[in-house]
Structure formats: structure tokens, C-alpha cells
Amino acid sequence: MQADRPGAAAPLSDEVGPALSGEVLQRVFLQSHEAVLVCDAANRIVAANPAFVRLTGYTLAEVAGQDPKFLASGRTDPLVYESMWQALQETGFWQGEIWDRRKDGSVFPKWVSISALRDAAGAILNYVASFTDVSESREAADRLVHLAYHDPLTHLPNRLAFESQLELALRTCERDNSQIALMLIDLDRFKNINDTLGHHVGDGLLRQVALRLRESVRASDIVARLGGDEFTVVLPDIDSALTAASVAGKLQRALAGSYQVGEHTLYATPSIGISVFPSDGRDGETMLRNADTAMYHAKNAGRDNYQFYAARMNEAAGERLQMENALRHAVSSITPTSSQFSLHFQPQMHIESGRIVGLEALARWNHPTLGQVPPTRFIAIAEETGLILPLGDWVFWESCRHVSALRKAGIADIRVAINISAQQLRHENLPFVVRGALACYDLQPSDIELEITESTAMQNPEVTLEILNQFSDMGIVLAIDDFGTGYSSLAYLKHLPIHRLKLDRSFVKDIETDINDKAICSATVALGHNLGLELVAEGVETLEQRDFLARLGCDVLQGFLYSKPMPAELVVDYLRGMAEPGVCAANAVPRQG
Template sequence: MSQTDPHAAPRRLARLTVPAALVWTLVLAASLFWNAAKARTQALELAYTEARSNLNKDITFRRWATGHGGVYVPITPTQQSIPWLSHVPGRDVVTTDGRHLTLLNPASMLRQVMDQYSEHYGIRGRITGLKQLNPGNAPDDWERAQLEAFSRGETTEVWEVADINGAPHLRYLRAMFMEPGCDKCHGILGYKTGDMRGATGLNLPLTPYYRQIATARRDLALSHGVIWLLGLTGILWAGHQTERKNRERLQAQTALQESEATLKRAQAVAQTGSWYLDASRNHLHWSDETYRIFGISAELPLCYDLFLSCVHPDDRLEVDAAWQRALKGEPYDITHRILVNSDVKWVREQADLTFTPDGTLSAGIGTVQDVTSQKLNEDTLRLYANVFRHSGEAIMITDRDQQIIAINPAFTRLTGYTLDDLKQQTPRVLASGHTPPETYRNMWAALKESGFWQGELWDRHKDGAINPAWAAVSVVRNPDGEITNYIAGFTDISERKAAEERIYHLAHHDLLTGLFNRYNLENRLEQALALARRNSEPLAVMFIDLDRFKVINDTLGHNIGDLLLIEVARRLLACVRESDIVSRPGGDEFVVVLTGIGAVLDAAPIAHTILDTLGQPYQIEGRTLHTTPSIGISLFPDDGDDTETLMKHADTAMYHAKEQGRNNVQFFAAAMNTAASERLELERELRQALRQKQFELYYQPKVRTADGSLYGVEALLRWRHPKFGIISPLKFIPIAEEAGLIETIGAWVLDEACRQLIAWREAGISGLTMAVNLSAHQLRSPALAEQVLACIKYYGLREGELELEVTESMAMNNPERAIGQLQSLRALGVHLAIDDFGTGYSSLAYLKLLPIQTIKLDRTFVRDIETDVNDAAISTATLALAHSLGLKVVAEGVETEAQRQFLARHGCDFLQGYLFGKPEPAEVWTQRWSEPTDDAPSPVSS
């Protein structure tokens, strides 16, 4: 009998109840938090309603008093004449009975009522305005800001929760308009009927409401606690009931297994087979054990002779005689030998025969028992017949070399594989690639140490699906301690993993938009900051708030507002990369974290893309809605190096964007705003420069070293800005590349240079080569060769008249691609040159494969060639290398006669520099080359 594990039932009960209890607790906790938050919202809404009601009464009283023009009251020490009514005739009067009365206008009456109301109930009323007669009505900073907003027509009422004298209050303010009857006093300030002349407001103490919130939250906590206990009790009761049923089922299964095991053990011990004979039908039946004992196939036809053939030859006569005696009514009980594949076994046979009344055999039943000490492997039969075949858990058995030798039906149901599929395979056939390598290392370490391991594996189904399973692997050893088999059990945990993923998603994502929530944002921003610190790269945090979203939400309803927020989230995701972080912390606020940006200013174009995208109209349930974003940006590490600081500074920048009129982007640092604005302005003006033809080409001559004669010119791009004059290419070319304008500009340069070359040819200045620089974007463009061919055909250029220059670093960045592109250009008859040679990281192996004719020695080596032995050695070596490869050399930056002489001595082919001419517009060179000179050795001499 097997021993019962006393801890098995509690463990099973825990597996049943703990997940349910955790889910129940999470649901109740979420409900508690939600209702607690709602209790505060409802209390504040009640406070707002009370404040509005009190103010309505005050305004009603003011209108009533205004309609009656005020009242006269006795002048007392506490009630003096109103100084700002001095312009009113009859402000002070004396009655016939000698009483002194003064006029109390509606505003003063209302203020006195408000003072008494504040004294008795703590609710302080107030009248204020940007212009006022009573200095006591002058606004504070908050009131002034609201009054200005009222004046702009943005709203007519506003409220906030503020701390006043150490206690929380609700400050409520409503716009007040000029009404008939008020003009007697306020007309002197320039107000007319209908003008917005100020506001009425009050300060409502919130302490009773906060006590109400505390009481509501306490009641919520108590009620949710009771509900939680009741639910937990129900879960435990249900768990106990389930465990009881499982225990009963397990007991029944155990009893059946024990019964089967007992029978198997009895059969194993007895090793007994049986047979049955129906003589009337001449039918003989052997049990499986009988066939096994005799070692013959069940396919063979049974007969007495077959039986005798299995009996040992020395015992056949005796066995036959015993059988003949049994046919005459004697008991059949004999022990004899049999032969099974040449092995000898001893069996005992017994039989009970039945005869008809006339003595004819009618039936018989008998047994055959193996009485030898040798046993067949009944343990294996028992394993396959019971636990293995009928287990609900998927089981796989391998040999010592991990080759699969057996699986049960549950394994086929779990994985889709049959034994025929897996023969001579190892469990690696199930590997999906999703299980971490560390898991396999831990598994083999545990099997080696303790012979057992269990854990989570991700296996691949036969149909390709990937499923998680809980695996338990055991090692089987023989009596000598040698490994004979591995047994693995698998339980499908797909539903559990799916539930875990759902819970995780709910905990880390915004339920409405699916974006990261505030908690997940903080975690992911911390990770992004750690990576940015490690890589020493900037990071940008954008705080985005939708302008006037509350108006849409309050006017059209929360359903429309929710759909609008969902569309905003979709547009935001489309504006950024997958590696960036997009979150909705709450309300109409969104946060975008830009990671892996190359420079801090790279955040500006993305922010403006978001600004433009979110500002487009929204189609929501047949309505066209409009909202714009206000975006604040903080940068790491300039504006902070931790999550809290960056978020706070981005929020500050966002409010600055609001103050600037909404629908704009503001950096936290003013310098970044300036730099970003300048860059965006330069990009905008760069696009205008294309349309308004502000670009020009300057040309610098190249001469032959041998005689100083003109060889060609290099076209150099200049931007003549109408306001700033000539702008250096070093400043605007990088922006053109980022803005995607460089290919358009490059195409214009190529066309203009070719046009000028033909113009010079037609003017009689022939024999020139035109060198044009290519950008990296142009070199990568598949349309470059076609574009160059079009220029050659259109202008009728001859072979070698057009020379294209690429920088050394540009060609070496992707040598294979550069070689293919340059070969296409070379085939068009274009000369090719490597510019700035020696300043990059050239590979001579690739250099010799580039289809170039010329290399240009960089000016950094030429500049100090007279005084620096290293520069002289590099220049000399470069010239020797180029000539050995059959290449021509152009030396850049030649400014002195000594430099020219040094380069001439060492065989430099061509020279370029200020010694022969600075870059000048085409008309300058046209005039200079056209002037007749008697003794000029070179057409480039001045």
C-alpha cells in the first residue's frame, strides 16, 4: 500500500483558493480605491453646488437692491457715510425729526450681509473687479487672473480648492455684468450696461466636506472589508468542496489503481495463464498469459499438436498420458517442462473438464502457471497499463541517451505528436526558442545533483503553436546507480499564464487607451534613464495636455471625450518609434519619452510633428471636433537626471506653453527653445530658398601642376539669404539632410553646374572639367545614375567633362554599396574622385576596388607641408600610393609658392587653392578668363 502525503491536501487546497483569493482581493481593492476617489469627487461637487447656491442668493439680493436703488440708514459709529458715493447727490440727509441718515448702496448692503454671513457660517462672500470704487474690493493675484480670463470671454465662472488661513476652502468666482441701476456709481469708471465689470465670489469652508469624505471612506473600507471576508469565506468553502470531491475522486482512482496493482502483482507472483475449451464448437481459447508462457504467437491456429510441440521432448509422452486419463474423468494436474525459444521453463497445468451424460467431453477450463524463478518485466507492463496509459498528465520517457521511447495519450493531446513522430528524436524537437537558456542549465544541474527538477517550459505544438507547460523531470537509475531513463511529466498552464498576462496588462496599462499608465511610465522611464546614462546619450520627456478638452467632454459627454482620447492615443503612437514610451497618466494628459535620440534638438521636429498631427480635425461619431496640444519638453541630462525632476520640469514647460497661447511647444530651458526655434526657422527658410532660388554656385579653379594651365573647376554651393547674406554650407547642409531636402538641392547643384559648363564652352572657354560634390544621401539613392545620365544627355557632355567627388568616409561607410553605385556612374563616362583623402579610415583593400580616377589630398596635410615632417611624409606617401594604383592626385588648400614647389617636385598632378583663386561666382571667372593678357602664364592669373 502507498503512503499518503499529509501535506498533499493542504497544498491542493492552496492551489485552488490562493489565486481566487488574490483575484477577489484585487477586485475589492480596486473597487475600494475607485469608490474612495469618487466619494471625494462627489463631496467636492456638493460643495460646488452649495457655493453656487449661496452666490445665487447673493446675486439675487444684489439685483433686488439695485432695482430699489439702495436704502438710507442711520449714521452710527459703526456705520459711516460711504466715501466712494460722495458723487451721489443726497448721499447724506437729515430727517425732519433730526436724524442723520446716509445712503447705503446695494454693493455695500451686500458686503455687510456677506460679513455677517461669514461671521455666523464661515462662508465668506466677496465682490471684486479690475476697476473698483471701494479699495477693499481690489482683487488678489488669483482673482486678477480669473477676472482677466472673464474679460477675454474664456469663461464666466471658475472655482478651485485652496488653503486659506490653514484650512481648506472652495474659492468660487462668477463674472458680474453691468445692469441698469448700477450705472449711478460704476458709470464713473467707464462701465456701460452689459459690460463685464467684475465678479462676485465666496470662499466656502471644506472642512465639513472633508469630514464627510473621511466618513464615506471609512464606511467604504468597513463595507468592503465585510464583503471581502464574506467572499473569502465563500472561496474557502468552495475550495473545500472542490478539494473534497477531488479527494473522493482520487480515493476512487487510488482504490482502482491499488486493485489493478494487486491483480497485476498477483499475476506476476502466480504467473498463471488460462484456457477454455468449447468441445461442442471445437473452439479452444488461450489467455494472453498462456501464449506468453508458451512463447507462441496468438496468430497461429490453436490445436493440441501445437501445444505438444511446445512441451519438452522428454515430457511429451507423460503429458499426453495425463491428458488421456483426464478425458476418462481423472483430474488433470501435471507439472512439466516446455521450450520457449530454446529456453526451458517449468509450468504447472490444471484443468476441470465437463462431460455430457453419455460421457462425451463438452467443455473444459484450465490454468497454466509458470513455476520457474525467471520473471518477465511485469513492472513495465504495469506502468504502461495503468499510470502511463491512463494518466491525465502528459508523460514522456527517454532512454539514457535522451531518445524518446514512449509517450502516453495525454502527451499526444497536449503536443499533437504521436510516438511514430518522435521515434529516434530527443525532447529538443519540442523546443520553441522561448525558454531562456538559463532554465535548461538549471534543469540539468538539478538532475545531476538531486535527480529531480520542475519548472516552466515553453514548448512548440506540432501545429506550430507555442504553449507554456509546467514540467517535472525525474532520473531513473538501475540498482548499480546507472541512468537508464528520464521520465518527464507536463501540465498545460496556458490558461493560468493568460490570466497572469491579463492581470499584468490591467496593472500596467491605461484601461481606455491601452497606453502605459502612470505606474508603468515611471518604471519604464527609470529604465530608459539608466540606459541613457550608460550610453551617455540624451533623452526627452514630453508632457502633452489637450487644450479645452474639458469643454468637449462637458458639452458632448464623456463617451465622446473617451473616443477622442482613444484617437489621440492612436495618433501619438503613429508619430513616434516603437522604442519610445507613450503614456496616459490620466485625464487629457499624455507623456511621450523619446529614447536614443542623437542630439537634444532632435526632439523639436518630433514635437512639432505631434503638434501638427494632434491639431488636425477629429471625426467622432459623425461630429468634427477640434483640439490642440500644449507640449512641454524637458531634457536629460540638462534639465534633470531623475524621473521626478524631468516630469516636473516637463509639466512646468507645458504650463508655459499654455501661457504662451496654447497649441505650441516649449522647452524647459529657454536656450533650448531659442535653438529649436532657430533650427526650425532655418529649415523653413531652407524650403523657401529652394522655391525662391536663393542658392548659388561658386567655382574654384584647379590647375595642372606642370605648367599652371587651367584644368577644371569645382562647384561649391552657397546660400545667399536675403537677410543674413551668405550662409555657410557647414550650417545648412546637415539640416537639409535631416529635413530630406539634400537630394533636391543636390539635383539642382548637378544641373546648374552642367549648365554653367556648357555656357563656358559656348563662350569659348573649353577644355574644362566640372567637379561636383555628392552627399551621402545622393550616393545611397538608387536614382542617382539615372539622374546623372539625364544631365549628360540634356547638356551633351563629353566623357570626362563631369567629375563627381565623394568623401573618403562616405565611400568607406558601406564599401560594397559604394563600389556598385560608383561603377554605374563610371560606366556613364563620369570621372570619379575621392575627396578629403587621408582624413578617414580607408581600407586599401577596398580602395583598390573603387572605380575612381582621382584622389584629393586633404588641405590639412598641405597646410604645414613646408614645416611638419609628418605632413610632408604623408603627402609624399599618398602621391606614391596613388600613382602606383594608376590614380591622379589633386592637392587642396595650396596657398604658398613653397607648397606648390614641394608638390611639383613629388609629381602631384593638379593643384587647387587660394594661390590660384578663391571660390567666386561664375560671372567673375567668365570675365577674368575672357580678358586678353599678353604675359599671363595661366588663364587663372588675376
């Protein structure tokens, strides 16, 4: 009814119904909650009910005699009106959604039903329209659509919307023969924030990260949250990969500043992987997968950097996946009598007495087809995948079994050091595992030593302190491994119930020639002794290193100078041989200074 009327339609058959009085019909017209508008055959308004007045703001006097098209907002497609008039001509009825404008200028969507009333000869007498404001239902529908395509936390497009927008951008770039860059962004060590401060703090950080990302790129660029702490930025129509590199550096700087979330000042650095269309993939799935590969390469390169995808990364990712699958199978296949894993032991020599006082238990993996897999390769994968928990439990129980075997062989004064991972230390069952293994093999707490790395000690400090206190109260010796390689707080470390510091091999390696390594070793030994701790130096391979460390006052040495890690079956003979008169005295060096 809001456009010029075409010719009249053929008459329709009458429908028979109960007779209604004029009074009843008038009451229906006046009291209806739907707006009702009646027009004559020329589509001029002849009647409007109170609901129409309330909805539009116009009185009957203001609209009488006008064509209803004056209500049109301009937001309805002209084809809709054409379809409406065609339906009224052919069937005498039409319904659909139209946008109108109220007297105050505001626009609103209405759902309208229009009927053409005809006389007995089929000529149109009137048009009757009834309609309601559907703004609320439209808004509700829009909210549902928004929720379906947007992340509720950051309000960025979600994975579903991202995939759709990326495919559209790829088709456009393919048509225009241009390039597009996809960046996959992962926040470094974000899990630590959630674990220590709670998810509400982590959510606050993610909202601020999303805002910084959006503000750092063009309005035409796509920014989305894929889930967790993983975001993506798509740069359509770039000149070259150098443009992507420039934007990646800008994003690094934007995200590197501090964040204030409640009372907490936080820092979050990004690892960014970049793939470029068309060289790194011609479809969204391939580009995202390759950007993911590049992002993990950025993680392995030390985090807080960006890396472009290269085919060799895919090869490395494939090798890693093969290694992970093999590791999962090896861990799940461990039985009391069979395992691809074994323990080797490296002796620790007490400098002053020249005696072997301890052994460090080290896991080894001999795969049927991969052969001997270095610990530097499989331990990191075990930690990333969570396999370190079952593997670590096996190492602990197997170490205790070998300690029991030493005792039965008559070797009673050797303590075995067992490495504990960060995941094991966070697990509430660790104290029960330790007590259970000691009881099972009838061992004393003093028979073992637990080693944790410096970085592990700094994670979740309150939980770490509580668990280490339990072990110390039991009488277990505790050691900080790889000391000097992390970012520890000495104020915190002094409160830990530790007994030994292990000086990392990276400082010992060049101690004869590097004045910095000499200074670090000297300071660490002095610090440890001032705290009442025993100092153990790893990686000792030469007599010169041994002599220098002895002069510093280091207590215990460990390294190839004394023995490489040896299989468990050789340990008893080695220890008995070292205990023979005159054997270990040759390696002993009197303490000086």
C-alpha cells in the same frame, strides 16, 4: 463568506419562476463547471460540488463543517471582506475577485458570486457561492498592461511608462529637496547597422544595449527605451552632478565593448545628454527637452561622449531650428528662374602645364535676412534633415547648365567637379539624374567629374561600388575628396573605379612647418601615383606650398593662390584671361624629382 458573519439582514421579496424538480437542481449542482459551495446560516460548509474539488483539491469530507475562510490566501485586502458582508446583509448578494489558496499551497484569483438564501420570515438559511478561476484572464490582462507600458523588443519601460515614472520621481525629489539626473542616450551611427546588415541585426544589438544599461545602474534607477536607438536613464536622489558624470562614464565604458549578434561583431558608442533637476527644469518635458539638446551637443562634439545641459546650448538649438526652417523654405522655393542658392566655381591648376584644367562647383546660400550662410553651416543641416537630396539634385543640374554655357562660350577643355553626398549616392535614382542632366544639356560624360568624400566611399561598400562602376563605365571621372581625413580601407579603395585623389586642405595648411603634414602629403602622393591616380591638393595659398607640392609630384593644385571661388558670371572672363599668353605660365612650376 471567508470572514466572520455579521447579523442577519431584512428579508427580500420572492421572485417567481418555473418550477424545477429536485433531480434537475441536483444535476445542475453536480455538473456545473463553476465551483459551488453551500454554507449554513453560521457560515459552515455543508455542500460542495465536483468542480469545487477539482479547483481547490479539497474533498467535501475535508471541508465539511469548516468556515470557508480557511481557503484565504492572505492576498485579499480585509476591506474587501468587510464590503462583502455588508452587501450580503443589505442586498443579499455580492460578487467580486478574491485570492484563495489550493490544497497544494498555490494561490489563484477567483471571481465569486455569493447569494444569501432566506426563509419566508427573512431569516438566512444558507449562503451559496459560485466561483471560477480567473488566472488566465488575469494573466492576459497583465500581459496587455505590460505591453502598454513596456517596449516589446527590449522589455524596458516604454515612453509612456517612463513619463509616468519620471513625474513620480520628480515629485518625490521636490518633496525631499534632492536632485535627479536625466540622461538621454543615442547610439552613434546606428542607422548604418540597420542599412547594411538589416533590422534583425540592429534589433539584436538594441536588446544587448538594453541589458548592459540595466546592469550598469541601481535597481532604483529608471531605464527606458523611448524608441529607435534612443534610451534614457534617470538617477533619482543624487548627491551632485558629479554623480551623474560618474555614471555617464560608466555607461560609456559599458556600451563601448564589442557585441556579438549572430555572425557579426559590432561596436556601438553612445552620445549622452544630461539634464539635472531642478537647475535644468522642474518638469519632465523640460528636462527631457534639455537633455535632448545636450545630447545633440555631444554629437557635435565628436560623438562617444557626454555633455551636461547649459542655457547656451538652448540658444544654439534655437538658432539651428531657425536655420533648418529657413533651409526647408529655401529648398522648397527653388524654381527654374529663381533660387536663394547659387553656384561658385574654384579653378584647378595643372602644375606641369600651368593651365586651368577644371573647376569645382560649390553651393552658396544667400538668405534674405540671414545673409550669406557659410556652406559649413547649411550643408551639415541639409545632410541631417534629408534636404541634401533635392539640394544636391539642383546643384547637379545647375552645374550642367553652367558647363553647357561654357561650351557655348567656346571653352571646351574645362571639366567641372560636382560633389555628391552620401545620401545621394545611396539613392537609386542618382544614375538616372546624371544621365538625364547630361542628355538635357547635350554634354558628354567626360565634361563632368563626381567627387565623393572618403567617409562616403566607405559607407555601404557594395552599393557604392556598384553605382561608381556605372558612372565609370559611362566615362565620368571619379574623385575621392578630403582623402586622409576618414578611416578608409586601402584594400577597399583600390577596388573603386576612381581616377583622382584630393588631398585635404588640413594637411596642406601647415605643410611648410609641420613634419607630420609633410610626411602625410608625401605618402599620399606616392600612394596615389602607385595606384595610377591623379593627385589634387586643396587649400593651396602660398608659393611655398605650391613649390613643395610640385616637388612631391602633385598633379593639380586648387586654392586661393589661384582664385577664391567665384560667381558663375565671372568664370568665362577669368578662364579667357588665364588663357592669354604668359598669364598662366607664371604660376606653372616644372615637376622635380
